[in-house]
Amino acid sequence: MEFLRAFFNAQMLVVGLVCASAALAAQGGRWSPQLDVLSHFAPFWLVGALAAGLYGLTLGEPGSRRGLVALGVAGVALAALLIAPEYLRPATPKAAADAPDQxxxxxxxxxxxxxxxxxxxxxxxxxxxxxxxxxxxxxxxxxxxxxxxxxxxxxxxxxxxxxxxxxxxxxxxxxxxxxxxxxxxxxxxxxxxxxxxxxxxxxxxxxxxxxxxxxxxxxxxxxxxxxxxxxxxxxxxxxxxxxxxxxxxxxxxxxxxxxxxxxxxxxxxxxxxxxxxxxxxxxxxxxxxxxxxxxxxxxxxxxxxxxxxxxxxxxxxx
Structure with missing residues (x-):
């Protein structure tokens, strides 16, 4: 049981590190089309970082709990910076369902x-x-x-x-x-x-x-x-x-x-x-x-x- 817990703990550390690092590197897409490729997968980085953070908060080993939570928070914040503008951008009001000449x-x-x-x-x-x-x-x-x-x-x-x-x-x-x-x-x-x-x-x-x-x-x-x-x-x-x-x-x-x-x-x-x-x-x-x-x-x-x-x-x- 201890072996499995240590194994999953290590895996979640890797997940958190990869997702937080990818979300950070994706910010470089402002200047680099190669790094911008990472931004397309922002939802993956957000979900992975969230999973790592929640694991650390609830099941993580004491020695790595803070690290997991920190990676989770960083990854979620960086990924949210990429995704949020899409849902916050202004939109023109919709037309009525019976608007003419549709x-x-x-x-x-x-x-x-x-x-x-x-x-x-x-x-x-x-x-x-x-x-x-x-x-x-x-x-x-x-x-x-x-x-x-x-x-x-x-x-x-x-x-x-x-x-x-x-x-x-x-x-x-x-x-x-x-x-x-x-x-x-x-x-x-x-x-x-x-x-x-x-x-x-x-x-x-x-x-x-x-x-x-x-x-x-x-x-x-x-x-x-x-x-x-x-x-x-x-x-x-x-x-x-x-x-x-x-x-x-x-x-x-x-x-x-x-x-x-x-x-x-x-x-x-x-x-x-x-x-x-x-x-x-x-x-x-x-x-x-x-x-x-x-x-x-x-x-x-x-x-x-x-x-x-x-x-x-x-x-x-x-």
Whole structure:
């Protein structure tokens, strides 16, 4: 019994030390994309540090109790510094459930590894969404367009936009030769309050930190081509809201990220662990609702966002 207690005590010391150290190193993500990778896992550091601290407080050996508690407190505080801004940031008031001229948008990475597209096809068709932004859905988008009659706007690589309405303009115009350009798709639609533009994006994993930052700069340049108040940006950003990269893009894009800590990956696990699918919208939109969809055979959950326009743009949006 004493051996087991000493063993668990040592293990919790390691857990507390690793979690507190990782949460501290993640603060360096302000300056280093390599260290910023650690910030994506802030919830893990928080839970691990909390477990170590509670173990020390209740079951820890007398000689290590203070150390365990200190590591737990430090780890929880440092991880909370990363996570808290996501839940404390201001948000525009929501629109009423019966607000006029709503649009229903679904953001979904369908995953090439999904061997059975049937459930995803059935669910997406039944949602009667106005717009679907689809990543890694090469096997899904054709059958979905045929079943629903949606217009298919094909972007670069694995990205596509499906829409009830035919766009009045589509395609991405950027200077050629951009080494880090992510898969992108763009469609501009007519609307009762003026034209609006939908952009879809799919970033690389954050382990390629400099590459991902360069992709964000390219998306920022693309956004500058359209009236920000009427833009919607959706995609798999492979980036959590407590990373410094995502916070920087939140400021740079000039849009409000409507997804707030919505955990979407991996859908193959018992619970999703990271919120990496994001939807942004300009000041001309109010959020009616945001929800996570069901498991559909992908490693991502779909995100369902309903938006309502609140004012007309000053420019055409094309």
């Amino acid at each position: 649009i229903k948008l679904i953001q979904f990475n369908a995953w090439r590894g999904n061997r059975d597209i049937g459930p995803a096809l059935d669910w997406l068709a039944a949602q009667d969404a106005d717009i679907i932004v689809l990543e890694e859905g090469e096997r899904l988008r054709g059958p979905l367009a045929r079943r629903t009659g949606y217009h298919l706007t094909e972007g670069s690589e694995s990205l596509a936009i499906l829409s009830k309405a035919k766009p009045i303009a589509e395609g991405v115009r950027l200077p050629p030769g951009r080494w880090a350009q992510p898969p992108l798709a763009r469609a501009t639609f007519a609307g009762p309050h003026g034209a609006f533009t939908l952009i879809g994006a799919h970033y690389v994993w954050p382990v390629y930190g400099g590459f991902q930052l360069a992709q964000g700069r390219i998306v920022g340049e693309l956004l500058e081509q359209f009236p920000k108040e009427r833009v919607i940006l959706a995609g798999d950003f492979n980036s959590t809201p407590w990373s410094f990269a995502r916070r920087g893009e939140d400021r740079r894009f000039g849009l409000e990220r409507r997804t707030r800590g919505l955990f979407t990956w991996p859908a193959t696990a018992p619970i999703p662990l990271l919120p990496i699918d994001q939807v942004y919208a300009g000041s001309g939109w109010r959020t009616v609702s945001i929800a996570r969809g069901p498991r559909l055979g992908s490693d991502h959950y779909p995100v369902v966002v309903i938006l309502a326009p609140i004012r007309s743009p000053n420019r055409s949006g094309t």
